Amino acid sequence: MIALEDILQIDLPAALSAIFVCVTCGLLGNLLVLRRQSLMGDAVAHVVLPGIVVAFLLSGSRSPWIMVLGATISSLVAVFLIECIKRFGRLDAGASMGVVFSILFALGVLLLERAALDNVDLDADCVLYGQLEDILWLEPTTIGSLLTPQVWSQAPREMVTLGVLMILSMGFITLFFKELAITMFDAALAITQGINAGMLRTVSMILIAVAAVASFEAVGSILVIAMFICPAATARMLTDRLRTQFILSGLIGAWTGLAGYALAAFGPMVANRMGLISWDHSLSASGLIAVLGGVQVALAIVLGPRHGVISRRIRTLGLAVQIAREDLLALLYRAEEAGADGLRRRWALETVRVGVGSRMAPRLAMRNALSRGLLNGDTEMISLTTEGRSKARTLVRTHRLWETYLVRELGLRPDHVHRSAEELEHITDTRMHSELDKQPATTDPHGKPIPEVFETPDGAAL
Amino acid sequence: MHVVLAQMGEASWPEIFDIFTFRGGWNSSVALLGTTLLGIAAGLVGTFSLLRKRALMGDALSHATLPGVCVAFIIMVALGGEGRSVPVLLFGAACSGVLGVLTVQAITRWSRIQEDAAIGIVLSVFFGVGVVLLSRIQSMEVGTQGGLSRFIMGQTAGMSRRDAFIMGGAAIVALFFTIVFFKEFRVICFDRPFAQSQGWPVQTLDLVLMGLVVLVTVVGIQAVGMLLIVALLIIPPAAARFWSERLSVVTILSALIGGISGYLGVITSSIWSDMPAGAVIVLASGSIFVFSFVFAPQRGVISGVVNHLRLRTRIACDHVLRLMLEVIEEQRGIDQPEAAVVEASRIVHARSWSPLMLALALGWLRFRGMLDKRGPSLVLTTQGATAAARVTRNHRIWERFLVTHADLAVSHVDRSADMVEHVLSAEMVAQLEQDLALDDPLPPSVHEIGESPAPDDDR
Numbered sequence A: 001m002i003a004l005e006d007i008l009q010i011d012l013p014a015a016l017s018a019i020f021v022c023v024t025c026g027l028l029g030n031l032l033v034l035r036r037q038s039l040m041g042d043a044v045a046h047v048v049l050p051g052i053v054v055a056f057l058l059s060g061s062r063s064p065w066i067m068v069l070g071a072t073i074s075s076l077v078a079v080f081l082i083e084c085i086k087r088f089g090r091l092d093a094g095a096s097m098g099v100v101f102s103i104l105f106a107l108g109v110l111l112l113e114r115a116a117l118d119n120v121d122l123d124a125d126c127v128l129y130g131q132l133e134d135i136l137w138l139e140p141t142t143i144g145s146l147l148t149p150q151v152w153s154q155a156p157r158e159m160v161t162l163g164v165l166m167i168l169s170m171g172f173i174t175l176f177f178k179e180l181a182i183t184m185f186d187a188a189l190a191i192t193q194g195i196n197a198g199m200l201r202t203v204s205m206i207l208i209a210v211a212a213v214a215s216f217e218a219v220g221s222i223l224v225i226a227m228f229i230c231p232a233a234t235a236r237m238l239t240d241r242l243r244t245q246f247i248l249s250g251l252i253g254a255w256t257g258l259a260g261y262a263l264a265a266f267g268p269m270v271a272n273r274m275g276l277i278s279w280d281h282s283l284s285a286s287g288l289i290a291v292l293g294g295v296q297v298a299l300a301i302v303l304g305p306r307h308g309v310i311s312r313r314i315r316t317l318g319l320a321v322q323i324a325r326e327d328l329l330a331l332l333y334r335a336e337e338a339g340a341d342g343l344r345r346r347w348a349l350e351t352v353r354v355g356v357g358s359r360m361a362p363r364l365a366m367r368n369a370l371s372r373g374l375l376n377g378d379t380e381m382i383s384l385t386t387e388g389r390s391k392a393r394t395l396v397r398t399h400r401l402w403e404t405y406l407v408r409e410l411g412l413r414p415d416h417v418h419r420s421a422e423e424l425e426h427i428t429d430t431r432m433h434s435e436l437d438k439q440p441a442t443t444d445p446h447g448k449p450i451p452e453v454f455e456t457p458d459g460a461a462l
Numbered sequence B: 001m002h003v004v005l006a007q008m009g010e011a012s013w014p015e016i017f018d019i020f021t022f023r024g025g026w027n028s029s030v031a032l033l034g035t036t037l038l039g040i041a042a043g044l045v046g047t048f049s050l051l052r053k054r055a056l057m058g059d060a061l062s063h064a065t066l067p068g069v070c071v072a073f074i075i076m077v078a079l080g081g082e083g084r085s086v087p088v089l090l091f092g093a094a095c096s097g098v099l100g101v102l103t104v105q106a107i108t109r110w111s112r113i114q115e116d117a118a119i120g121i122v123l124s125v126f127f128g129v130g131v132v133l134l135s136r137i138q139s140m141e142v143g144t145q146g147g148l149s150r151f152i153m154g155q156t157a158g159m160s161r162r163d164a165f166i167m168g169g170a171a172i173v174a175l176f177f178t179i180v181f182f183k184e185f186r187v188i189c190f191d192r193p194f195a196q197s198q199g200w201p202v203q204t205l206d207l208v209l210m211g212l213v214v215l216v217t218v219v220g221i222q223a224v225g226m227l228l229i230v231a232l233l234i235i236p237p238a239a240a241r242f243w244s245e246r247l248s249v250v251t252i253l254s255a256l257i258g259g260i261s262g263y264l265g266v267i268t269s270s271i272w273s274d275m276p277a278g279a280v281i282v283l284a285s286g287s288i289f290v291f292s293f294v295f296a297p298q299r300g301v302i303s304g305v306v307n308h309l310r311l312r313t314r315i316a317c318d319h320v321l322r323l324m325l326e327v328i329e330e331q332r333g334i335d336q337p338e339a340a341v342v343e344a345s346r347i348v349h350a351r352s353w354s355p356l357m358l359a360l361a362l363g364w365l366r367f368r369g370m371l372d373k374r375g376p377s378l379v380l381t382t383q384g385a386t387a388a389a390r391v392t393r394n395h396r397i398w399e400r401f402l403v404t405h406a407d408l409a410v411s412h413v414d415r416s417a418d419m420v421e422h423v424l425s426a427e428m429v430a431q432l433e434q435d436l437a438l439d440d441p442l443p444p445s446v447h448e449i450g451e452s453p454a455p456d457d458d459r
Helices: A004-033 A039-059 A064-088 A093-117 A124-129 A149-153 A157-175 A177-185 A187-192 A197-219 A221-238 A242-273 A285-303 A309-337 A345-356 A360-371 A386-410 A418-424 A430-437 B013-020 B026-051 B057-078 B086-110 B115-137 B146-153 B161-180 B182-190 B192-197 B202-224 B226-241 B247-271 B277-295 B301-332 B344-350 B355-367 B382-405 B414-420 B426-436
Strands: A375-377 A381-384 B371-374 B377-380
Touching (some): A004 A039, A004 A157, A004 A197, A004 A285, A039 A064, A039 B115, A064 A093, A093 B226, A157 A177, A157 A197, A177 A187, A177 A197, A197 A221, A221 B115, A285 A309, A285 B115, A345 A360, A360 A375, A381 A386, A386 A418, A386 A430, B026 B057, B026 B161, B026 B226, B026 B277, B057 B202, B057 B226, B086 B115, B086 B161, B161 B182, B161 B202, B182 B247, B192 B202, B202 B226, B226 B277, B277 B301, B301 B355, B301 B377, B382 B414
Antiparallel strands (some): A375 A381
16 A cells, blocks of 8 residues: 555655646636647747856856746747748748757757767756656655645655746736736737737746746656646636636646646556556656646547537538438428429438438438328328428428529529529528518419418418 | 777778778778768758748658567567568568558648647657657667667768678669659649649659658668757758759759768778767868858848848948938939039938948949048049939939829828839830830939938838
C-alpha cells in the first residue's frame, strides 16, 4: 500500500503543478486558438532552447530566473523576427514561423553542444520532456499538516511559481475580459473604442511566453503546445459563447492535469494488481496528460452536443426526413390531380429517394407520415388522408406560387423554375407566404391550377 | 551528432581538401553523399509544400513519427528481436506519420477547428503518445534504446552504407516524381479547381505529394533529427523563392540550396568534430535564407528599400517640377519657362516636404540636368521644362476628367491628380485628350492654385 506521506510529498506537488500548468495554458491558449495563432506555441517551444542556453552562457548562472528571462526574451525576439519575415519577405505565416524557429533551435543545439564541451551539464532532455516527477515537497506528513503555514513555506519553488502564474493569468483574463473579447474579434473597433489593442496584444504575448517557459520545466516544451491548444479546442466544440469558452477551457485543463497525472502515476499499478499487465512502473505524466487532452478533443469532435459529428448528422437526417415527408405528400397530391387514387408504395419511396438523396430518410418519413395520420396505407399502396391532403395542398400551392413569382418577377423561363421551387417550398415561412399570396394568379407558368387554401372558422386550413 | 575523422581535433589542409572531394575516408564520404542527396530531395519536395502553404504540416509529420517508432520497437522486442532494425523503425515512423497527416485532415474536415490548431494538436498529442511509450520502453529490460535518441536529435556519424543508399534512393525517387509530375504538381499548387475541372486525379496527386513528403521526412530524421528535418523542407524553398517567380527555377534552386546545406553541414562537422552536423546543416541553409532575404534582386529587402526610395524621389521630383512651372505660370506666363527664375523658398514652403526628401529631389533634378541653382533661386533647363510641362499637363488633364466625367467638385480633384499625374501613360493621355477634346499644350488649371500647402505625402 502506498503511504499517505509519500502521496503528500511526491504526488501532491506534482499533481498540483500539473493542474496549475494546465489551467494556465488552457486559459491563455484561447488567445492563441481563437486568433489562429496556435502554432505560435510551437514556435515558442522551439526557441526556448537557444534562450536558455544563451542566458546561461552570458550569465554563467543556472538560476531558473535567468533561464526564464532568457527564454522569454528569445520568444519575443522570435515573434518579432516572424513578423519581419512575414511582412518584408512576403512569406506565409506558417513558413515564416518554421524558418525562424528552426534556425533558432539549430542555434540552440549548436550552443548547447559547445556548452556541454565546457563540462557543463545543461539538460536538453528536461526541456523536451519536463520533470514533473522531480518536484518534491518534503514537509507535509499528514493531511492536517497541510493547514499549517510552516509547511507551505517549504513548498517547492516550481509549484509555487506555477500557482502564481495561474492566478496571474486568471486575473488578467478576468480583469480585461471585455477588452480581450473586442480585440480578438475586431481590433479596429477596439482601437476606435479607445482600447490599446497593440498593447493588449503585446502583454498577452509576454504572458503566454512566460507561462510557456515556466511550464516547460514541468511538462516539457512539446507538451505545453498540447496544453495550449487542446483544452481550448475542446471547449470550442462545446460552446459558442466566449465566457463559457474561457471557463470551460480552464476546467478542462484542470481536470486533464489531475486525471493525466493520476493515470500515469497509479494507472499501471492498478492495472498490474488487476492482472492486466505484467509491469507496474509509472508512465510519463506529461505525455499522458497530452494524450488525455487529445482524446478529449476527439470526443468533443464526435460527441459535441451541437457541433459534434454525430449531433450534426442527426440534425441533417431530421431535416432530410422533413423534406422527404413533404415531398411524399406533394407527390400524392399531384397523383390525385392526375386522377389516381393512390400510389404504389415502393414507387413513391423510390421517387422521393431520388429527390432527397438519402436512403433512410424517405422510409422514416413514410413511417412518420403514416403514424401522424397524414397517409393511409398498406404494404402495396398509399394514399392521402384528409389532413394529409390539406397539408399537401398548401405545399403544392406554395410551389406553384413560387414558380409564378420566379417567372413574373425575376424573368426566369418557365422550364427553369421547377427545381428552385422544389427547394424553396420547404423553407417558406409565414412572412414569405403572405408575400407570395399577394400575387393575382390562378395558374402557374405550366398551366396547372394553384390550389386554394381555405380556413375553417377554427383556423385550421382545409 | 558528429562525423569524426580518424584523428580527433582539427584536420590539416590536405585532409580537408580530401573531405571536400569525397575522399576523406569511407565514413565521411558516405555521410556526405547521403546527406547531400537528402538535402536535394528535401528541397525539391519542400517547394510544393511551401507553395501550398502546408509548410508546418511537415512539423506535425515529423513529430507524429515518434509513436510509430516506439510501437515498432516494442513489437520487435516482443517478437524476440533486439529492436534496432532500422528499416522496421522507419516503417513504423512512416505509418504513424501518415496517420498524423490524415488526422489533421480529418480534424479540419469534421470540426470547426482550424488547420493551425489541428496541426498543433496532432504534433503534440502524437508526440505525447510517443513519450508515454518511451517511458515504458526505458523501463523495459532491453539492451540499447540508443537507436531511439538518434531519431530525435539526429546523427550523421555512424551512417552506414545502407543508410546512405536509402537516402540516395529516396532522393532519386523524389527527383523522378518531381520531374515526371512537375506539370501536375504545379497545377495543383496554384489552381486546384481548374485541375479538377480538367479531369485530373487531384486526390491521387495529393497522395503522391504527401507520400514524397513522408518519404523525405522519415529518411531525413535519421540524419538531421526529428526536430530539425522540417527545417530542410521549409528553408531551402523559402530562400529560393526570393530569387525567381518561375516555379521551375525556384524548384531547382531549392534543391541546390538543400544539397549545398547538407554538404556544408557534414563537412563542417567532420572538420570541427564538436559541431553537430544536423544543426550546422540547418544553420547553413538559414544563412543562405538570410542572404536571399536581404540581397535578392527583386524580392529582397535591400532591393525593396531601394525601389521604394526611387519611387518616392521620382514623385518628389515631379512635384518640384510642377511647382516650378506653376509658379512661373503665375509670375509671367508659361512662355519660355527656362528664362524664369524662381525663389527656392517658394518651393520649400509650397508643400510640407521633409527636408531630406526635398534635398534628394533637388539634388537628383540637378544631377539629371533638369534644374539649375543660381544662388537662392532655381531655374529650369530646357529638359526640365519639358518634363515639368508633361507632369503639369497630366495633372490638369486628370483634373478635367474628374470634373467632367466623375462629377467631382473642382476643389476636390487636386489630391487625386496629385497622385495620378505620375502614372498616366502616353496612351492614356492621348485617349483623355480625345475624350475631353483638348489640344492646349498646357490647359489652365480648373481650380485656383492656392497657397495652402499641398498634401503632405512627400515626407
